[in-house]
Amino acid sequence: MALNQAEIDRLRTAAVGDLQNFVDGDWRNSSGGSEIEVISPCSGQQIGTIIDSSEADVLAAIAAARRSFAAGHWSRMAPQRRKAILFRLAELIDRDALELAVLGVRDNGTEISMAFAAEPGSAATTFRFYAEALDKLNGDITPTGPEVLSLIHREPVGVVGAIVPWNFPLMIGAWKVAPALAAGNSVILKPSEAASLTLLKLAELAAEAGVPAGVFNVVTGQGATAGRTIGLSHDVDVLTFTGSGNVGRHLLRYAADSNFKAIHLELGGKSPNIVFDDCGNIEEVARLSARAIFANSGQVCVAGSRLLVQESIREPFLEALVKAADATVVGDPLRLESQVGAIGTKAQLDKNIRAVEQARAAGDTVITGGEQITGDGYFFRPTVIAAKSEDSPVVREEVFGPVLSVQSFRDEDEAVRLANDTPYGLASGVWTQNISRAHRMVGRLEAGVVHVNCYGGADITAPLVGTKQSGNGFDRSLSAFEKYQKRKTAWIRIS
Numbered sequence: 001m002a003l004n005q006a007e008i009d010r011l012r013t014a015a016v017g018d019l020q021n022f023v024d025g026d027w028r029n030s031s032g033g034s035e036i037e038v039i040s041p042c043s044g045q046q047i048g049t050i051i052d053s054s055e056a057d058v059l060a061a062i063a064a065a066r067r068s069f070a071a072g073h074w075s076r077m078a079p080q081r082r083k084a085i086l087f088r089l090a091e092l093i094d095r096d097a098l099e100l101a102v103l104g105v106r107d108n109g110t111e112i113s114m115a116f117a118a119e120p121g122s123a124a125t126t127f128r129f130y131a132e133a134l135d136k137l138n139g140d141i142t143p144t145g146p147e148v149l150s151l152i153h154r155e156p157v158g159v160v161g162a163i164v165p166w167n168f169p170l171m172i173g174a175w176k177v178a179p180a181l182a183a184g185n186s187v188i189l190k191p192s193e194a195a196s197l198t199l200l201k202l203a204e205l206a207a208e209a210g211v212p213a214g215v216f217n218v219v220t221g222q223g224a225t226a227g228r229t230i231g232l233s234h235d236v237d238v239l240t241f242t243g244s245g246n247v248g249r250h251l252l253r254y255a256a257d258s259n260f261k262a263i264h265l266e267l268g269g270k271s272p273n274i275v276f277d278d279c280g281n282i283e284e285v286a287r288l289s290a291r292a293i294f295a296n297s298g299q300v301c302v303a304g305s306r307l308l309v310q311e312s313i314r315e316p317f318l319e320a321l322v323k324a325a326d327a328t329v330v331g332d333p334l335r336l337e338s339q340v341g342a343i344g345t346k347a348q349l350d351k352n353i354r355a356v357e358q359a360r361a362a363g364d365t366v367i368t369g370g371e372q373i374t375g376d377g378y379f380f381r382p383t384v385i386a387a388k389s390e391d392s393p394v395v396r397e398e399v400f401g402p403v404l405s406v407q408s409f410r411d412e413d414e415a416v417r418l419a420n421d422t423p424y425g426l427a428s429g430v431w432t433q434n435i436s437r438a439h440r441m442v443g444r445l446e447a448g449v450v451h452v453n454c455y456g457g458a459d460i461t462a463p464l465v466g467t468k469q470s471g472n473g474f475d476r477s478l479s480a481f482e483k484y485q486k487r488k489t490a491w492i493r494i495s
């Protein structure tokens with residue numbers, strides 16, 4: 001569907017109001033009565049409020065999820081019916097796609113062209129993918145002697161907790177909620193306090209599609225209260241998380257302090273984008289490398305935030321890269337001409353500013369950008385920083401903003417050494433026309449995905465895997481279904 005500016009403009013001022021939690025099939029106010037202001041990064045202005053859930057609010061939602069699971073209206077529903085409801089949900093997401101996309105942009109500032117495809121577009125695809133899969137994954141019969149029949153049943157785990165970040169909330173939320181629901185679980189989802197609006201709307205659409213009351217609950221609020229309560233609950237069987245490593249560590253502790261719930265962590269990255277001198281068209285690779293870091297203002301977990309360029313082409317490559325960075329149109333994310341939108345929050349804007357200050361203090365050279373774009377809202381110029389050394393903070397620490405560090409290398413071994421010299425292991429990119437080198441690099445890079453002669457764009461069929469400190473799990477792909485199922489053996493003596 002082609003996006004239409006007039007339609008976007010019609011939706012951009014729609015009232016948001018004071019939003020409640022969605023629990024047990026209904027909207028619920030907080031027992032404690034606290035709320036959080038929703039500040040739009042596009043304007044810096046408040047556009048509504050969400051509930052700052054108390055422990056009691058979250059426990060009530062978990063109890064509703066547990067009751068619905070035990071009642072079996074969803075967990076024991078015939079798979080064909082469950083499938084039909086999830087297909088209907090995908091249709092409703094498509095029906096309201098522009099409304100969802102604009103609402104999400106007002107909440108987190110992603111440029112509308114990207115938000116439309118990556119948020120409702122990808123969420124609808126994800127619900128369809130897992131709906132299609134749910135009656136195609138069989139249990140097993142294991143090879144035993146003739147006196148025994150050994151069956152392995154696949155069952156839903158029970159109550160799934162999901163905690164997600166503010167970048168791409170609908171896409172990442174769907175990566176977790178769709179397979180969890182498809183497998184027959186009940187779900188309690190906590191969006192980021194910085195971007196909850198589209199996930200509250202998803203709860204409304206799920207109810208409209210026919211997901212029974214209590215099966216899909218959304219509670220908003222701060223991580224330290226609402227997220228922690230989910231993490232420490234004895235009634236949550238599996239917790240799936242996307243966000244920062246610091247919070248991931250808390251969740252592992254909560255599991256140890258409660259019921260040993262499985263914790264699936266999808267965390268941050270500092271992903272190398274490696275350009276060899278045989279990359280082909282330097283201008284084009286530079287343009288795509290700029291896109292790999294500056295799209296959504298770098299607020300992409302897999303962003304190619306560390307450029308490693310072969311020394312022999314460093315100068316022409318940087319020239320083309322800076323040209324692409326400077327030509328990037330940054331502005332109102334709800335204008336179609338904006339290629340890059342806003343920084344998600346004021347705190348994140350300040351983090352970008354600090355990262356540049358820190359780089360200067362470390363002796364790095366800011367080649368372009370490095371400053372806030374003043375005016376309404378939170379905007380930051382695409383920034384390229386030549387690192388003085390591999391120990392520079394801009395090389396080592398995730399900024400999660402439009403800030404690219406640049407290093408160079410002499411040969412393949414040095415490229416591999418620099419690329420892998422990081423605690424993270426989420427994504428990477430390699431640009432080379434040498435097919436043998438491309439395959440070698442796929443084997444040598446420590447990352448969950450190696451993009452070759454492109455950067456980004458993987459779809460629901462392929463897993464997004466975090467290795468090293470980028471996580472212990474993955475979202476997407478058919479295999480993700482297994483995160484939300486448990487196996488049970490029936491060992492039956494038959495003679």
Ligand code: NAD
Binds near residue numbers: 228
């Ligand atoms: P964050 O870790 O600050 O917050 C993520 C979620 O955790 C939020 O909902 C927050 O409220 C909650 N939370 C915070 N403290 C908590 C606590 N003590 N207990 C339980 N929950 C708590 O991350 P963010 O700033 O929202 O997102 C940015 C981070 O997410 C970056 O590191 C980015 O790389 C990462 N990310 C990773 C992926 C991936 O697929 N690997 C995708 C997107 C973003």
